Amino acid sequence: MALLEDLKVLGVDTEEGLERMGGNSALYERMLFKFLDMMQQSSVQPDFDSNDYEEIIEKAHAIKGVSGNLSLTPIYKAYSEVVSLLRAGEPDKAKAELINVLPVQMEIIKCIEKYQ
Amino acid sequence: MKKDKTILIVDDVEINRAILAAIFCEEYNIVEAENGQQAIELLDGEQSFSAVLLDLLMPEVNGIGVLEEMNRNGSIRTIPVFLITAAESQEMLLEGYNLGAIDVITKPFLSQFLKCRVNNVIELYEHRNELEKIVAEQVERLNHLNQSVVETLATLIEFRDCESGEHVKRICGLTRILMKEVSKTYPEYYLPKEEIDKIVTSSILHDIGKIAVPDNILNKPGKLTAEEFEIMKQHTVRGCELLSNIPDIMDAGIYNYSYDICRHHHERWDGRGYPDGLKGDDISIWAQVVSVADVYDALTSVRVYKKAFSSEKAVDMIFNGECGVFNPKVLYVFKKSLDKIQEIHKL
Numbered sequence: 001m002a003l004l005e006d007l008k009v010l011g012v013d014t015e016e017g018l019e020r021m022g023g024n025s026a027l028y029e030r031m032l033f034k035f036l037d038m039m040q041q042s043s044v045q046p047d048f049d050s051n052d053y054e055e056i057i058e059k060a061h062a063i064k065g066v067s068g069n070l071s072l073t074p075i076y077k078a079y080s081e082v083v084s085l086l087r088a089g090e091p092d093k094a095k096a097e098l099i100n101v102l103p104v105q106m107e108i109i110k111c112i113e114k115y116q
Numbered sequence: 117m118k119k120d121k122t123i124l125i126v127d128d129v130e131i132n133r134a135i136l137a138a139i140f141c142e143e144y145n146i147v148e149a150e151n152g153q154q155a156i157e158l159l160d161g162e163q164s165f166s167a168v169l170l171d172l173l174m175p176e177v178n179g180i181g182v183l184e185e186m187n188r189n190g191s192i193r194t195i196p197v198f199l200i201t202a203a204e205s206q207e208m209l210l211e212g213y214n215l216g217a218i219d220v221i222t223k224p225f226l227s228q229f230l231k232c233r234v235n236n237v238i239e240l241y242e243h244r245n246e247l248e249k250i251v252a253e254q255v256e257r258l259n260h261l262n263q264s265v266v267e268t269l270a271t272l273i274e275f276r277d278c279e280s281g282e283h284v285k286r287i288c289g290l291t292r293i294l295m296k297e298v299s300k301t302y303p304e305y306y307l308p309k310e311e312i313d314k315i316v317t318s319s320i321l322h323d324i325g326k327i328a329v330p331d332n333i334l335n336k337p338g339k340l341t342a343e344e345f346e347i348m349k350q351h352t353v354r355g356c357e358l359l360s361n362i363p364d365i366m367d368a369g370i371y372n373y374s375y376d377i378c379r380h381h382h383e384r385w386d387g388r389g390y391p392d393g394l395k396g397d398d399i400s401i402w403a404q405v406v407s408v409a410d411v412y413d414a415l416t417s418v419r420v421y422k423k424a425f426s427s428e429k430a431v432d433m434i435f436n437g438e439c440g441v442f443n444p445k446v447l448y449v450f451k452k453s454l455d456k457i458q459e460i461h462k463l
Binding site for chain 2: 019020021022024027030031034035038058061062064065066068069070071076080083
């Protein structure tokens with residue numbers, strides 16, 4: 001259970017996440033590892049093109065959905081904001097939000113990686 | 117516990133599928149599809165699904181595409197579809213609802229509520245599907261019963277009358293050919309197929325009133341006296357009296373057609389028929405059609421009072437007015453369908 005406890009310190013709502021998995025912590029951990037794969041394949045960097053970011057919206061949207069379901073609360077909150085800002089045509093504010101969340105995101109990812 | 121129901125989960129993100137599967141796998145079999153195309157193929161396959169959990173945003177065929185296909189093949193009526201969404205694309209959600217989605221699941225999932233909602237809807241749909249099946253079976257039984265009632269009544273006359281049951285079958289066949297052709301040829305006489313079916317069934321009863329005609333008149337070899345003919349003519353009205361005593365055991369449509377055909381299958385286009393002396397299109401088209409069919413069949417069959425005429429002779433007699441005047445449009449259709457009509461008479 002060490003992984004979940006470590007994540008909890010980083011602001012992850014592990015109780016809610018565990019409940020969503022029907023209390024199955026092995027499943028929860030497996031899904032967290034899947035999240036790593038997903039982030040490696042399609043992360044969102046703040047240096048995207050401010051004029052053409054349809055694809056970025058889709059990626060951010062996917063991250064938002066998954067992080068929400070895994071109760072990775074800090075990531076979920078930030079990407080919810082990023083998606084709404086991009087949809088509202090505010091790429092610069094979205095970038096600022098991204099830059100803001102990257103350190104926390106990095107910490108969470110590193111934490112999960114330790115247990116992989 | 118044996119799981120007899122299956123849920124189809126459609127999402128391009130594996131994590132989302134896995135979480136939904138974890139929520140529902142205790143009570144349901146789970147089948148996953150990672151895009152819309154796969155979902156459509158699975159829905160078309162052998163497996164039947166109790167519900168579909170459908171992501172909207174997917175590459176290739178998206179959720180809307182799946183819903184459109186389900187509308188095309190009608191499965192949207194029997195399988196409840198839940199839209200999975202992160203709730204910020206309202207236009208798409210609305211489109212989903214308009215395409216028949218039953219409810220929306222927002223991410224992150226609230227597993228307890230989600231289970232309750234999906235279970236409830238599945239139960240509701242099962243109930244509805246079951247009811248629709250029962251109604252369809254009952255309608256089928258009712259139609260069958262109707263047919264039996266009519267056939268039973270018709271058999272009664274066959275016992276009384278020397279005319280055989282073949283006469284009744286031929287009248288049905290002739291009525292069907294003529295009604296279909298009249299309906300097709302003349303827009304003013306158009307009737308949908310279901311109505312023509314009812315008319316054909318009703319034509320069986322056109323002579324039911326003959327039950328009330330005494331044997332010595334009904335089966336008299338040779339010409340009837342004026343007095344006897346008056347009694348014979350009453351079979352039209354007596355048939356209606358008989359039917360009006362048993363309206364409840366018949367389908368309303370068949371009852372109305374039967375009543376009208378019974379009463380008016382001896383009316384003539386020029387108003388010189390009986391019992392009401394109706395003229396032209398005051399006589400319903402179905403009664404007009406049955407009267408031509410009845411006359412042709414009587415002419416071409418052996419009766420206690422006459423030999424059978426050839427089809428050619430019968431047609432001549434009908435067209436030169438020896439059997440009374442008929443609607444020229446019905447006669448036109450009659451002539452046009454003569455090949456088919458003669459086919460029936462070989463039976």
